[in-house]
Amino acid sequence: MRAMPTRSLPRRLLLGPGPSNVHPRVLAAMGQPLLGHLDPAFLEILDRVQAGLADLFGVRAGLTLPIPTTGSGGMEACFANLLEPGDAIVVGVAGVFGTRMCEVAQRMGAQVSRVDSEWGSPLHAERVAEKVEEIRPRVVAFVHAETSTGVQQPVEAIAQAARRVDALVVLDCVTSLGGLPVSLEDWGVDAAYSGTQKCLSCPPGLSPLHFSPRALARVQARQRPVQNWYLDAGLLAGYFGEERVYHHTAPISAIFGLAEALDMIAEEGMPQRILRHQEASRSLLDGMTALGFAPLVAVDHRLPMLNALEIPEAIRESTGGEAGFRRRLLENYGVEVGGGLGPLAGRIWRVGLMGENARLTSVEALLSVLQRELR
Numbered sequence: 001m002r003a004m005p006t007r008s009l010p011r012r013l014l015l016g017p018g019p020s021n022v023h024p025r026v027l028a029a030m031g032q033p034l035l036g037h038l039d040p041a042f043l044e045i046l047d048r049v050q051a052g053l054a055d056l057f058g059v060r061a062g063l064t065l066p067i068p069t070t071g072s073g074g075m076e077a078c079f080a081n082l083l084e085p086g087d088a089i090v091v092g093v094a095g096v097f098g099t100r101m102c103e104v105a106q107r108m109g110a111q112v113s114r115v116d117s118e119w120g121s122p123l124h125a126e127r128v129a130e131k132v133e134e135i136r137p138r139v140v141a142f143v144h145a146e147t148s149t150g151v152q153q154p155v156e157a158i159a160q161a162a163r164r165v166d167a168l169v170v171l172d173c174v175t176s177l178g179g180l181p182v183s184l185e186d187w188g189v190d191a192a193y194s195g196t197q198k199c200l201s202c203p204p205g206l207s208p209l210h211f212s213p214r215a216l217a218r219v220q221a222r223q224r225p226v227q228n229w230y231l232d233a234g235l236l237a238g239y240f241g242e243e244r245v246y247h248h249t250a251p252i253s254a255i256f257g258l259a260e261a262l263d264m265i266a267e268e269g270m271p272q273r274i275l276r277h278q279e280a281s282r283s284l285l286d287g288m289t290a291l292g293f294a295p296l297v298a299v300d301h302r303l304p305m306l307n308a309l310e311i312p313e314a315i316r317e318s319t320g321g322e323a324g325f326r327r328r329l330l331e332n333y334g335v336e337v338g339g340g341l342g343p344l345a346g347r348i349w350r351v352g353l354m355g356e357n358a359r360l361t362s363v364e365a366l367l368s369v370l371q372r373e374l375r
């Protein structure tokens, strides 16, 4: 018999833009024997997962649920429910994921107006607000933690501008959830999506979603049904609401894993977890600047879980190119870091310290291999 290929898989320290490493407790939870998706023992776990996600999102009302897809699928789900063909949307764009929002909204048949900021800078809240006043769109959308640049975006000022014209606010929380404070209700955000493989430290495969009561009312008031049967929040509410009637077969094992990860977050406490991300990032930046790297983002807007670092010219030359150098780190030391995207390709590294990896041990592991290679 041929050996299972999984027996020879390498071990990696995943310090890129996601996925992050998964705690053995989560992997063990995912290996538990299956339950049926309508079994009361499973529904009890699902209740806990939905309540835990609502806590993380900072919401007490509306519909909070994990759907089987990744972050981008969560983005599709929010737009598919809240936009009808011809609806206007204003999107704040300062990186790959803001750009992706525009593409997805366009495919929904929406009229997309984008307000761009330079990659590496935060969105200009006043400029977004002006556009929102001018267009009076159905939806205003932007990214909380822009993983392509390492920038934290201003949420409240933009959300308030949207509220003034009665627009719904959609926020991408893929990289922020579980690592930064998220408070959708206080901020006035109506729909948000995340992914399990970043600061929640689960394998990829689930997208936590939230729809506020206002967002659900909008779905009810649509002139035509949501084009994607699978993503229709009204139908999803049948299974993820009180009734617990079949919609799709929930991905049982993935939800076991998420339940365990949420338990671990509750045990640690979000304030402590946020602090842990900040401390890890600070010590990474200290070590990397000593090696000649420079933070791309101004100090007030830096993400702790995604550190964008400009690569010094000397390192680009002496290592025979940054991509080859990253490849050596991966193959020789099992350490993965991310490269730059779009205009930042070749210019920056993106070092993720997400969830389980936001620890001094991961920082020290990266710094020591870099010191050794650059000596």
Ligand SMILES: *Cc1c(COP(=O)(O)O)cnc(C)c1O
Pocket (backbone or CB within 6 Å): 018, 070, 071, 072, 073, 097, 143, 145, 146, 147, 148, 172, 173, 174, 175, 195, 204
């Ligand atoms: C990773 C990411 C996504 C896309 O998530 P996938 O799981 O890759 O589909 C969307 N937005 C942000 C901010 C991300 O970091």
